[in-house]
Amino acid sequence: MGYRFSDLTAACQADWRAYIEHPFVRGLGDATLDEGAFRHYLQQDYLFLIHFARAYALAAYKSRTLADLRQAHEGLKAILDVELGLHVDYCRDWGIAEEDLAALPEARATLAYTRYVLDTGHRGDLLDLHVALAPCLVGYGEIARWLTTRPSTVRGQANPYDAWIGMYESDEFQDAMHAELEWLDARLAEVTPGRFQELSEVFRDATRLEIDFWQMGLDRTD
Numbered sequence: 737m738g739y740r741f742s743d744l745t746a747a748c749q750a751d752w753r754a755y756i757e758h759p760f761v762r763g764l765g766d767a768t769l770d771e772g773a774f775r776h777y778l779q780q781d782y783l784f785l786i787h788f789a790r791a792y793a794l795a796a797y798k799s800r801t802l803a804d805l806r807q808a809h810e811g812l813k814a815i816l817d818v819e820l821g822l823h824v825d826y827c828r829d830w831g832i833a834e835e836d837l838a839a840l841p842e843a844r845a846t847l848a849y850t851r852y853v854l855d856t857g858h859r860g861d862l863l864d865l866h867v868a869l870a871p872c873l874v875g876y877g878e879i880a881r882w883l884t885t886r887p888s889t890v891r892g893q894a895n896p897y898d899a900w901i902g903m904y905e906s907d908e909f910q911d912a913m914h915a916e917l918e919w920l921d922a923r924l925a926e927v928t929p930g931r932f933q934e935l936s937e938v939f940r941d942a943t944r945l946e947i948d949f950w951q952m953g954l955d956r957t958d
């Protein structure tokens with residue numbers, strides 16, 4: 737007992753590194769990523785965000801305390817009122833119109849990942865759901881930090897993906913990530929070894945689905 741978030745990444749170290757240091761991420765950092773691959777990723781990410789909002793709504797439903805209910809509500813509001821709008825603006829800068837986003841067919845990798853998260857939340861409790869969401873929230877923060885410290889990362893106008901990196905290295909995003917880490921550390925401190933094993937499987941599966949999401953962008957699969 738006495739687990740914490742870092743025990744989850746330690747339990748699937750190879751998958752976690754494969755996600756954080758994926759060739760898609762390296763391409764974002766050194767500005768070599770194919771722009772068509774990035775557009776495909778952005779389009780699918782719009783659909784991802786919509787289902788992610790539903791996952792926060794499920795977190796609200798699964799909440800046993802008012803504090804957890806408020807936290808889920810804040811997450812849902814942040815996606816609907818802020819992030820989706822920013823994403824649509826960002827897509828427009830990349831030549832993707834809002835009408836095109838609305839008519840997108842969902843790629844299998846998007847379907848698999850988002851429905852896995854929702855199913856995990858339905859089957860389990862609020863902690864299961866947060867653990868299924870953690871690779872997304874904590875992973876992107878770690879990716880931004882990894883890219884920032886990597887010598888081959890190109891910053892500024894020479895990198896068309898600079899704004900993407902900037903979004904996730906921002907204080908606002910890093911603070912949200914740390915708040916989530918604190919929440920997870922407090923809950924994980926109380927779980928039994930058997931429960932930790934269940935949660936590490938959820939975390940590993942969600943991490944592997946994040947890897948597939950990057951790969952879907954790279955291969956432009958549908």
Ligand SMILES: Cc1ncc(C[n+]2csc(CCO)c2C)c(N)n1
Pocket residue numbers: 781784785788811814815819871872873874876946949
């Ligand atoms: C496949 C995929 N995984 C993670 C994120 C990052 N992300 C999406 S919503 C959110 C938190 C919202 O409060 C974060 C960090 C992404 N965009 N796409």
